[in-house]
Amino acid sequence: MMTETSAEVTTPLGDGRRVIGFQSLNTRPAYWIVCVDSSWSLDNNGKPDTIYDHSDEICTAIEEEFGIAECGYCGDRYGAAGCDECRDEPEDEGAFPHFRFGDGVCWFLIRDEAAQCVQ
Numbered sequence: 001m002m003t004e005t006s007a008e009v010t011t012p013l014g015d016g017r018r019v020i021g022f023q024s025l026n027t028r029p030a031y032w033i034v035c036v037d038s039s040w041s042l043d044n045n046g047k048p049d050t051i052y053d054h055s056d057e058i059c060t061a062i063e064e065e066f067g068i069a070e071c072g073y074c075g076d077r078y079g080a081a082g083c084d085e086c087r088d089e090p091e092d093e094g095a096f097p098h099f100r101f102g103d104g105v106c107w108f109l110i111r112d113e114a115a116q117c118v119q
Helices: 052-066
Strands: 006-008 018-024 033-034 105-111
Touching: 006 018, 033 052
Parallel strands: 006 033
Antiparallel strands: 018 033, 018 105
């Protein structure tokens, strides 16, 4: 399911029993709904196997499902005036739910120990 502010990643990670919201700080308030392993800790207070430890894996799943919001050549948003590769691309080519990393990510719990990931 996708709304203006959320998009669901259909590939579960790990056992897929913990449902989180995952945000790029550049796309807030929009977020991706991701089913992750129920053993992955939500905090980073010295616990092993945290969401942070798996953030690259989560970002890759989002990129694979929705694409990347920036031109691979110039690194700017699609439609950048000075880029020969993307200047003719529409600016909304990189709009949410395309992934834009930028300044970092954050996450929050939506549902814990779900019977299964919503698909």
